[in-house]
Amino acid sequence: MIPEAFDYHVPKTLAEALRLLGQFGGEAKVLAGGHSLVPLMKLRLAAPKHVIDIGRIAELRYIREDNGKIQIGALATHFELESSEVLKKKCPLLPETAKEIGDVQVRNKGTLGGSLAHADPAADWPAAVLSLDGEIKASSTRGERWIPARDFIQGVFTTSLKPDEILTAVRVPALPLGGGDGYLKLHHPASGFAIVGVAVRMVLGAKGTVDQVSVGLTGVGPKAYRAGGVEKSLLGKPPSAKRIEEAAAQAAEGIEANSDLYASAEYRAHLARVYTRRALEKALERASPK
Ligand SMILES: Cc1cc2nc3c(=O)[nH]c(=O)nc-3n(C[C@H](O)[C@H](O)[C@H](O)COP(=O)(O)OP(=O)(O)OC[C@H]3O[C@@H](n4cnc5c(N)ncnc54)[C@H](O)[C@@H]3O)c2cc1C
Known part of the structure; x- marks a missing residue:
């Protein structure tokens, strides 16, 4: 498919790009790598009148x-x-x-x-x-x-x-001393995007208890989110296998899980729990008490 006609701008500096965007506002789209915007324009799901290609602005790299x-x-x-x-x-x-x-x-x-x-x-x-x-x-x-x-x-x-x-x-x-982190993802077999992706950072205190833990999930609901219930269940406690499993069980709590031909909402929520447990285990394995 061919996109609708547009004016193409190639600013060399951030200041110039900002001036152009300020001038055209809602009628313009910024182009970076183009791997999401160009397909959308070709399908005419996006039809900006102005495309501002920021790809040559060295100060942003x-x-x-x-x-x-x-x-x-x-x-x-x-x-x-x-x-x-x-x-x-x-x-x-x-x-x-x-x-x-x-x-x-x-x-x-x-x-x-x-x-x-x-x-x-x-x-x-x-x-x-x-x-x-x-x-x-x-x-x-x-x-x-x-x-x-x-x-x-x-x-x-x-x-x-x-x-x-x-x-x-x-x-x-940066990763603090004693910290461990990890990212685990189940790829969609066709698109490669996340059916579920879980990122964890964990920091252990001197006694081996969880001083800091943060869990981010993508692919499960309408937007990426922090699994607050999981974090709360682990904070301040020793991260035993049982506690990790119980905490991970809350990974999709309060989230209206997406459903499509590949994964029903129920299956996605199940995957969120399984991948959260595994990502927590991975981060723990890499962490060591301060
Ligand atoms: C075959 C294929 C497989 C992919 N698989 C994955 C995957 O597994 N996981 C994954 O996460 N992604 C995946 N992607 C998406 C890929 O990571 C894109 O590169 C990314 O989503 C968009 O980055 P871009 O630089 O290409 O942005 P563009 O396509 O240039 O822009 C995307 C949108 O962001 C806006 N934009 C871009 N940069 C800025 C900026 N600096 N400030 C303000 N607005 C901006 C644009 O106006 C546009 O609306 C895949 C894409 C393709 C084509």
Whole structure:
């Protein structure tokens, strides 16, 4: 299919991109890796009058660590996150998540910022960024703001970005001493997207009790979410196999699970519990008391 006609803009700087977006607002779409936007335009499910290609803005492509925080530019590709030595050492959950996304071509073009801004309910990054208590930087000609990951994705393909804002960076805390994390996913056999994806970060205290635990799920409901019940059941307690199993049983609590030809709502909720248990076990195996 051929998309509707549009004007194509190629800004070289963020300032220029923000000015263009400010000018065209709701009539424009930002283009990053194009792996979600271009198919939508070809199917005419999206028909922007202006496409602002931010792909050549070098200042949005970086991964760096600063004072225990990792900051990643919106244009970092899935492959760059997968292969980053800084991340493998300081935040291994991110490379582990990246390698579960699509295939090599998708990982070479698709970007962290594009995936989060797109807010596909079965995308992998939202679960990981939620479990890390990440923050998302939104920039416009009016200024900048950091949005907590919990408030960023609001529903199916819906975020709290305003029409004149570009997602410019993501910030997450590095893995603390004694911490372990892990991402587990059941791939849809046709699309490769998550039927269920679970990201966990766990930190053990000196006595081996759970000092910190956060669990992000994707693919189960209309948007990625934190499994608060699971976290609460584990906090402050020794993470025995039985306790982990009981905690994981709450993974889909309060969530209206999606249903499709591959997985009914009941089966998805079951998978959420099973994959949460396994992801918790994986994170625990990698954690050690401080
Ligand atoms: C065959 C295939 C398999 C895939 N498998 C998976 C998978 O297993 N897991 C997974 O998570 N994803 C998967 N994807 C999606 C892939 O990760 C996309 O790259 C990603 O969803 C969008 O990133 P992008 O950079 O390509 O964004 P684009 O397609 O360029 O943009 C997507 C949307 O986000 C907006 N946008 C992009 N960047 C910004 C920004 N910085 N600020 C504001 N708005 C922005 C655009 O306007 C558009 O609305 C797959 C895609 C394909 C084609």
